[in-house]
Amino acid sequence: MSYLKEVKRVTTTSLQTMKGAGEKIAMLTCYDYTMAGLLDAAGVDVLLVGDSASNVMAGYETTLPITLDHMIYHAQCVSRGAKRAMVLVDMPFGSYQSDSSIALASAVKIMKETGAHAVKLEGGEEVVESILKITKAGIPVMGHLGLTPQSIHQFGSYGIQGKGEEAANKLIKEAVMLQEAGCFGLVLEKIPAVLAAQVTHALQIPTIGIGAGVGCDGQVLVMQDMLGMNDGFAPKFLRKYASLGEDITRATTAYVQDVKHAQFPSPEESY
Ligand code: KIV
Numbered sequence: 001m002s003y004l005k006e007v008k009r010v011t012t013t014s015l016q017t018m019k020g021a022g023e024k025i026a027m028l029t030c031y032d033y034t035m036a037g038l039l040d041a042a043g044v045d046v047l048l049v050g051d052s053a054s055n056v057m058a059g060y061e062t063t064l065p066i067t068l069d070h071m072i073y074h075a076q077c078v079s080r081g082a083k084r085a086m087v088l089v090d091m092p093f094g095s096y097q098s099d100s101s102i103a104l105a106s107a108v109k110i111m112k113e114t115g116a117h118a119v120k121l122e123g124g125e126e127v128v129e130s131i132l133k134i135t136k137a138g139i140p141v142m143g144h145l146g147l148t149p150q151s152i153h154q155f156g157s158y159g160i161q162g163k164g165e166e167a168a169n170k171l172i173k174e175a176v177m178l179q180e181a182g183c184f185g186l187v188l189e190k191i192p193a194v195l196a197a198q199v200t201h202a203l204q205i206p207t208i209g210i211g212a213g214v215g216c217d218g219q220v221l222v223m224q225d226m227l228g229m230n231d232g233f234a235p236k237f238l239r240k241y242a243s244l245g246e247d248i249t250r251a252t253t254a255y256v257q258d259v260k261h262a263q264f265p266s267p268e269e270s271y
Pocket of ligand 1: 029049050051052053090187189210220221222
């Protein structure tokens with residue numbers, strides 16, 4: 001029956017085809033079932049269960065405290081809500097850095113317990129062995145270069161990365177390494193637009209930028225930032241498509257007033 005027509009899932013192959021066809025890839029972070037359904041229906045290609053959940057869902061200052069089990073919980077919720085989008089899960093800090101067998105075990109746990117389709121991890125040369133091992137097990141991996149927030153204490157700030165010839169050459173070299181290790185895509189965070197375009201041109205796999213200019217094959221933003229729910233955060237790269245923070249405060253204030261003045265519920269809203 002036509003109303004039961006199956007929705008075609010976005011896969012690593014579809015993302016590769018999109019790059020080939022010059023069709024941009026829209027990715028957003030997502031951490032729960034309700035939002036997953038809404039973002040999926042709006043045509044987002046990839047829902048990233050980002051470790052930014054540590055900041056925007058749990059209220060921590062960095063992405064470091066979130067655990068593998070917390071990420072698995074968020075990914076399970078998103079997987080239940082997404083019908084078309086690929087569900088991509090960040091491997092949290094500490095779940096892959098120590099050695100490649102631990103990295104594989106963490107990736108397998110994510111895939112077994114969440115219904116997600118791929119994992120993402122941060123870093124260059126130092127994570128190549130883990131990527132080789134995880135992809136050999138049949139798990140698609142997306143890389144992440146440039147500003148990698150799990151290394152914030154090493155960077156010392158959330159400033160732009162890949163500035164200057166040496167840093168730019170290192171980033172290009174590592175991007176190629178990640179592609180050769182089997183990554184199906186690469187996030188480029190907070191690097192000069194010219195460098196991101198150069199990496200995008202040099203790679204066969206799609207690049208997804210955040211603060212990396214329009215030359216990437218796709219873009220990603222943190223959902224709460226994009227929807228205007230996080231007023232304190234306004235970096236240059238962020239475009240706010242709504243003011244949900246203001247809307248929520250206005251609606252909630254009206255609700256509180258109605259309750260306080262016995263204006264809610266009305267007889268029509270009562271049994
Ligand atoms: O966790 C996250 O939100 C991310 C994006 C910023 C790419 O990794």
